[in-house]
Amino acid sequence: EDQVTQSPEALRLQEGESSSLNCSYTVSGLRGLFWYRQDPGKGPEFLFTLYSAGEEKEKERLKATLTKKESFLHITAPKPEDSATYLCAVQTPDYKLSFGAGTTVTVRA
Amino acid sequence: DTEVTQTPKHLVMGMTNKKSLKCEQHMGHRAMYWYKQKAKKPPELMFVYSYEKLSINESVPSRFSPECPNSSLLNLHLHALQPEDSALYLCASSQPTGGTGYTFGSGTRLTVV
Numbered sequence: 257e258d259q260v261t262q263s264p265e266a267l268r269l270q271e272g273e274s275s276s277l278n279c280s281y282t283v284s285g286l287r288g289l290f291w292y293r294q295d296p297g298k299g300p301e302f303l304f305t306l307y308s309a310g311e312e313k314e315k316e317r318l319k320a321t322l323t324k325k326e327s328f329l330h331i332t333a334p335k336p337e338d339s340a341t342y343l344c345a346v347q348t349p350d351y352k353l354s355f356g357a358g359t360t361v362t363v364r365a
Numbered sequence: 366d367t368e369v370t371q372t373p374k375h376l377v378m379g380m381t382n383k384k385s386l387k388c389e390q391h392m393g394h395r396a397m398y399w400y401k402q403k404a405k406k407p408p409e410l411m412f413v414y415s416y417e418k419l420s421i422n423e424s425v426p427s428r429f430s431p432e433c434p435n436s437s438l439l440n441l442h443l444h445a446l447q448p449e450d451s452a453l454y455l456c457a458s459s460q461p462t463g464g465t466g467y468t469f470g471s472g473t474r475l476t477v478v
Binding site: 290299302305347352 | 410453
């Protein structure tokens with residue numbers, strides 16, 4: 257059975273304190289791994305797609321990496337505006353998108 | 366235009382009402398999706414339309430009825446809902462293989478009373 261597990265559930269950071277979020281997955285035939293950011297009451301906002309082990313992508317203070325079993329989202333020197341829930345999702349061979357439960361990040365000034 | 370627009374943003378309906386949620390995209394995407402999201406939970410897939418045809422129905426109760434009138438529009442017709450159906454309903458679109466990413470709308474916050 258396909259499974260996506262994110263950890264930790266919640267992360268409280270001081271402004272400037274770098275950290276990493278983990279997304280581990282078991283999927284038969286991964287087509288792609290997606291990271292989204294979601295603010296309360298809003299739809300998920302696309303961040304990155306990763307397709308193969310070893311791939312890395314960066315956007316401002318965020319960097320996503322992928323191995324055969326997990327993905328990491330690194331947040332470097334976060335700011336309060338980086339506070340959000342970060343969702344990881346995997347695309348299965350039937351092109352469905354299955355989400356993990358998310359990591360809620362709070363960055364204090 | 367890189368947006369998925371959902372209307373209304375908020376909806377309160379009684380259990381005997383009939384209402385519809387609407388979704389529109391002009392990105393040339395040929396796959397559109399309905400997701401349901403309860404508070405502090407991840408989005409759960411409900412329906413997938415590919416080239417305007419229903420391709421996936423995730424065993425959703427018949428009180429939810431999707432419709433895709435054309436490649437830009439997606440509707441979700443609601444009838445005889447239950448209070449437990451209260452949630453954020455998200456529409457998304459992508460190319461049929463999802464390769465360039467899935468774009469989500471801001472959602473409709475539905476409350477069933």
